[in-house]
Amino acid sequence: MTDFAIRANRLSKKYYIGARQEAFGRLSDRIGNSLTAPFRRIGKILRGEVQTAAMLEEELWALKDISFDVRHGEVVGVIGANGAGKSTLLKILSRITDPTEGYADMYGRVGSLLEVGTGFHPELTGRENVYLNGAILGMRKSIVEERFDEIVEFSGIDRFIDTPIKHYSSGMYVRLAFAVAAHLEPDILIVDEVLAVGDLNFQKKCLGKMEDVASTGRTVLFVSHNMGLVHSLCQRAIFLKEGRILADGPVEPTINAYLQSFEDSQGQNISERSDRKGKGDIRLVDLRILGNDGQPTTMLATGDPVRFEFLLDGTVRKMTCNFSIFDQLGRPVARYLSSQRGEADQVDPELGTTFVCEFDSFLLLPGSYRIDFDVRGEGSLQDELQAVATLNVTEGLFHGRRMRQLERSNMYHFYLPHRWRTPVG
């Protein structure tokens, strides 16, 4: 008998998506389209060309020819940018949706955890939800009963177990939900970034639980954007890009290939990039990072002033511009939101379609950082792009103190202004 847990063979998945290109079409075309579209749509349905309303849209291969084998006891990380097909792959392997082509053989009981707390009902008590959620995840009542005390202990909310969970804080809610799922004990566990929630202590507990699962010879398939987590949990990683496997192997080189791909995408002009999310009424067309001398740059020294200029191709009502900074391992470092107004913020009519964010002193420690951007407006996400720029921070002087990366590079990110008082000696 072979020792395979998962054998995927040329899995492919086709989706129908709203035609995004239309947004760029001429207005007269769009008006004409929207007038005739209902008739064309009804015609298509009558002729039996489509079976659902969604099929009237454009098609997209979310996954194409994905083949890989996973042995029992392996812990495999699935990595890739937004829209690379990670979630689709997990959904197919969890039997939530069918592949369009290809097949996968699963050897053993599969438990999947794509979102914590789905199926929890706010009106029911914690105890009732444990049983309900257990059943949804495919656990027998007798098994839930057997593990009930363990689940409650793991969640740490024993005092509130008979309170309706609508009174829970979001942290308690997540803890209880993860506790149920963690006691599922399947042969193959499929996890989608659920650990991004809860406080640090609980995250550690969850990680510990996942390590336990892996050490008892079970198979884990784990999707995350957090390369630090993938690195510490998995021996092997699969890197997906645009629905295809770009790299599959030991975790370290695969993560490097993934991070490298971000830098590659920066060779591309921002306005020409198509790996975007959002409605697209307004888009980012250029990002300029202006350093000490007011010239565009990607190199900064710790403590330097810096100015980010996000140039959009239009304006909508209630726009807010946000960007996040990630470290070399893809761990989030900081996020800045124009919607969180401060005293020094200004509205400047002369900016046109540009958002400007200024730092008097940029206090990140030396290292390479990635910037993700998103803009919201009219109540929805308009545009989102990962890795719009890479920022290389070098050693700098701040108030006379030399800021260099400490012995274990990539570990520390921030400098906070401070002073020492030291005794003689």
Add this chain to the structure above:
Amino acid sequence: MSTIQAKEVRPAAPLRERYRIQPSSGWIPLDLRELWNYRELVYYFVWRDIKVRYKQTVVGAGWAVIQPLFTMVIFSIFFGRLANLPSDGLPYPIFSYAALVPWGYFVNVMSGASSSMLSNAGMIKKIYFPRLAIPLSSVFSAGLDFAIQFVVLLLMMLYFGISPTANIIWLPFFLLLALITSTGVGLWLATYNARFRDLRYIHGFIVQTWLFITPIAYSSSLLNEPWKTVYGINPMAGVVEGFRWALLGTDTAPGPMIAVSGLVSLIVFVSGLYKFQRLEKTFADII
């Protein structure tokens, strides 16, 4: 004997079951074993629906009693008194109420099942389980309201001094017919509701129209043969008249009409089940 025992010895390492994930196409057999494995889930869904249904309401389960009683009063005033519709020799209130009870069950299952796919969309997108568990739980959870209303019906029979005749042994058959009809229509609507949201806008219209083409406010004895048999194409006509006949002992034995209703109901049920099963795997993508 010994050879049989030898076969039953388990291998040292537990054999892991294999499951193949592949595109579903063509005729898919109904996977009853899978549904049976998840029977506890159906139980929990029903339990959840019932437990939550009347939370934070003042009257609570009383609504199950009030709704059909109120409709009965309206019908009695307008159709019974003012329009003076014949009621097969029965007091008009009990004549209409005996029909409103199975009708209410039908509407509850139909609305419950058709909206259930959307109200459980989060789960459908994130967790695997046999999707049939969702509409099926509406079929069972509507049973509680039905049971309450049925008790009220029995009390009314007591009040009007109507004792059941031997026809009552047929009641389980009509209960089953009501169940199959409701489930079949519910499955069709659940499938369509998931794919075309337009259904939400015509749902009220469907219920209203169906109410009027079903002999609730009036009796099917208004029709002559062969039209009465044709009328059986509406399966709820068979259910409602059957209920009256079995419980109240009207002398209008359903006859061929019930046969037509039963047949239509079975067709709707089987085709609904097939349709649902065939599109089950696409729900997560389109909801």
